[in-house]
Amino acid sequence: xxxxxxxxEKLAKLAKLSFSDEELERFTAEFDEIIAFADTINQSIEGxxxxxxxxxxxxxxxxxxxxxxxxxxxxxxKILSNVEGYNGFxxxxxxxx
Amino acid sequence: xxxxxxxLTKLTALMAxxxxxxxxxxxxxxxxxxxxxxxxxNGAIGAYITVCAEQALRQAESVQKKLDGRENILPLAGIPAxxxxxxxxxxxxxxxxxxxxxxxxxxxxxxxIEKLSESNVVILGKLNxxxxxxxxxxxxxxxxxxxxxxxxxxxxxxxxxxxAAAVASHMSCFALGSDTGGSIRQPASFCGVVGLKPTxxxxxxxxxxxxxxSLDQIGPITRDVxxxxxxxxxxxxHDPLDSTSVDIEYPDYxxxxxxxxxxxxxxxxxxxxxxxxxxxxxxxILDAAKAYExxxxxxxxxxxxxxxxxxxxxxxxxxxxxxxxxxxYDGIKxxxxxxxxxxIIDLYKKTRSEGFGTEVKRRIMLGTYALSSGYYDAYYxxxxxxxxxxxxxxxxxxxxxxVILGPTSPVTxxxxxxxxxxxxxxxxxxxxxxxxxxxxxxxxxxxCGFDSKGLPVGMQLIGKPxxxxxxIRAAYTYESNTGKSGVxxxxx
Numbered sequence: 094x095x096x097x098x099x100x101x102e103k104l105a106k107l108a109k110l111s112f113s114d115e116e117l118e119r120f121t122a123e124f125d126e127i128i129a130f131a132d133t134i135n136q137s138i139e140g141x142x143x144x145x146x147x148x149x150x151x152x153x154x155x156x157x158x159x160x161x162x163x164x165x166x167x168x169x170x171k172i173l174s175n176v177e178g179y180n181g182f183x184x185x186x187x188x189x190x
Numbered sequence: 191x192x193x194x195x196x197x198l199t200k201l202t203a204l205m206a207x208x209x210x211x212x213x214x215x216x217x218x219x220x221x222x223x224x225x226x227x228x229x230x231x232n233g234a235i236g237a238y239i240t241v242c243a244e245q246a247l248r249q250a251e252s253v254q255k256k257l258d259g260r261e262n263i264l265p266l267a268g269i270p271a272x273x274x275x276x277x278x279x280x281x282x283x284x285x286x287x288x289x290x291x292x293x294x295x296x297x298x299x300x301x302x303i304e305k306l307s308e309s310n311v312v313i314l315g316k317l318n319x320x321x322x323x324x325x326x327x328x329x330x331x332x333x334x335x336x337x338x339x340x341x342x343x344x345x346x347x348x349x350x351x352x353x354a355a356a357v358a359s360h361m362s363c364f365a366l367g368s369d370t371g372g373s374i375r376q377p378a379s380f381c382g383v384v385g386l387k388p389t390x391x392x393x394x395x396x397x398x399x400x401x402x403x404s405l406d407q408i409g410p411i412t413r414d415v416x417x418x419x420x421x422x423x424x425x426x427x428h429d430p431l432d433s434t435s436v437d438i439e440y441p442d443y444x445x446x447x448x449x450x451x452x453x454x455x456x457x458x459x460x461x462x463x464x465x466x467x468x469x470x471x472x473x474x475i476l477d478a479a480k481a482y483e484x485x486x487x488x489x490x491x492x493x494x495x496x497x498x499x500x501x502x503x504x505x506x507x508x509x510x511x512x513x514x515x516x517x518x519y520d521g522i523k524x525x526x527x528x529x530x531x532x533x534i535i536d537l538y539k540k541t542r543s544e545g546f547g548t549e550v551k552r553r554i555m556l557g558t559y560a561l562s563s564g565y566y567d568a569y570y571x572x573x574x575x576x577x578x579x580x581x582x583x584x585x586x587x588x589x590x591x592x593v594i595l596g597p598t599s600p601v602t603x604x605x606x607x608x609x610x611x612x613x614x615x616x617x618x619x620x621x622x623x624x625x626x627x628x629x630x631x632x633x634x635x636x637x638c639g640f641d642s643k644g645l646p647v648g649m650q651l652i653g654k655p656x657x658x659x660x661x662i663r664a665a666y667t668y669e670s671n672t673g674k675s676g677v678x679x680x681x682x
Contacts, residue, residue: 110542127617130617138579
């Protein structure tokens with residue numbers, strides 16, 4: 094299956110990424126090859142098998158949930174210490190003018 | 191002085207711990223020896239992104255004080271270790287080798303770091319890796335590529351390339367890496383050291399920066415099998431902060447350090463010995479199988495028929511999960527933020543496009559594609575079905591055998607730049623490792639000789655879920671009889 098530059102642009106928009114024209118050209122060619130390879134998975138089986146999302150996953154019933162107790166946690170200032178220019182708000186440029 | 195430093199860094203964790211216990215060396219001396227070694231070699235190898243020299247020495251002093259006058263000393267007390275840079279360390283920069291997190295200082299320690307600290311392990315610094323653990327050669331680091339200590343023109347493997355290179359070149363006594371599709375085992379194989387990927391759920395992922403949450407697992411990279419067991423004793427165990435952590439009783443892994451495989455059934459999957467496997471690697475693995483036979487193990491050919499679909503399934507599942515996990519990097523809460531932008535969407539786009547490297551963007555795009563409307567059934571759902579088939583392949587195999595033996599990688603360390611132009615070729619080099627993550631099993635890579643270029647060859651033993659003990663026993667038996675690990679004489 095061949096993938097077009099327009100499709101790549103649409104995916105980039107969904108993924109909140111932007112590419113230069115040159116990057117886009119290169120990416121489209123590479124992507125074509127990768128998707129063709131990913132497509133081989135479609136030769137593996139037809140229909141029926143049940144999916145498995147997570148091999149370690151256990152079914153947890155509501156009875157198994159822990160009590161909702163307050164546990165020690167980090168202070169806000171510590172949690173937000175990596176925010177650029179934080180002064181009580183997440184500051185970004187105006188998006189509506 | 192330098193000579194004695196070098197001698198100290200040659201010791202395995204077990205040997206160094208013994209000397210610390212007997213007061214033959216101090217934790218400070220040992221830490222200084224490693225810092226000197228890093229100072230000497232890191233410029234050429236690029237294993238560390240961040241070296242915490244002052245902090246390590248402070249920690250060494252405090253550990254030594256704790257040990258003075260005390261009889262009961264924990265097995266890894268005072269041992270200096272390196273940590274892959276996707277494992278959060280409080281107030282120590284944790285970058286994932288990405289421009290995106292170049293200014294990120296975690297406010298908390300990962301569960302494994304807390305455990306190491308409680309065991310009085312000294313942390314030397316943060317180890318280089320492929321950006322967000324995406325890669326098989328460590329060439330995707332935003333900082334610098336890591337060089338293979340055995341041949342500086344070659345890659346150390348990836349994504350825990352810095353971890354394997356640091357352990358092999360004695361810049362760290364042991365290291366913690368992470369393995370999503372082979373990222374502990376393949377670099378361990380390329381650098382001639384031991385790497386264990388624990389069963390999914392055996393080691394807490396709390397504080398491991400997520401790549402593909404249903405596949406990621408933290409594990410040890412060590413000089414030999416005994417050290418691997420010692421580190422597993424510290425890091426394995428249930429953690430309520432990781433909902434996928436499994437609440438069972440974890441054994442003392444050192445009780446499996448036995449030179450005995452009599453009657454152990456070892457399966458050789460025929461799919462792991464077909465085309466694509468380098469002849470020299472194949473010969474070494476078959477030699478290892480013969481060696482096991484001579485130690486009393488029973489070798490049997492088995493089949494894992496869905497192996498050929500493991501790589502496409504892996505790249506679909508891992509990229510889908512990555513595209514979702516990495517959506518959090520938007521420039522608002524932490525991490526890199528673009529300097530100029532016109533509105534909030536433009537801020538997201540510019541931040542992500544400038545902050546992520548090419549391979550990370552490629553995986554996000556592939557994941558977005560696999561999850562997007564119209565393709566979800568054909569790719570993502572299909573990959574989850576294949577995941578079950580691969581899981582069942584192993585279940586059937588384990589009705590016949592106790593462990594599975596094969597190569598870790600189809601080739602030995604390749605040249606820097608050799609595969610960068612072709613991402614697909616790079617993906618294919620993970621052929622023997624990804625199935626283990628897909629099926630949530632445990633596996634160990636250990637050295638089994640050298641190819642004609644003098645590069646280490648690694649063999650892989652794959653175990654049943656939570657049967658790390660049998661892997662350790664089988665690996666220890668091979669190592670004890672051949673002396674092929676624990677010696678990392680990489681010419682430096």
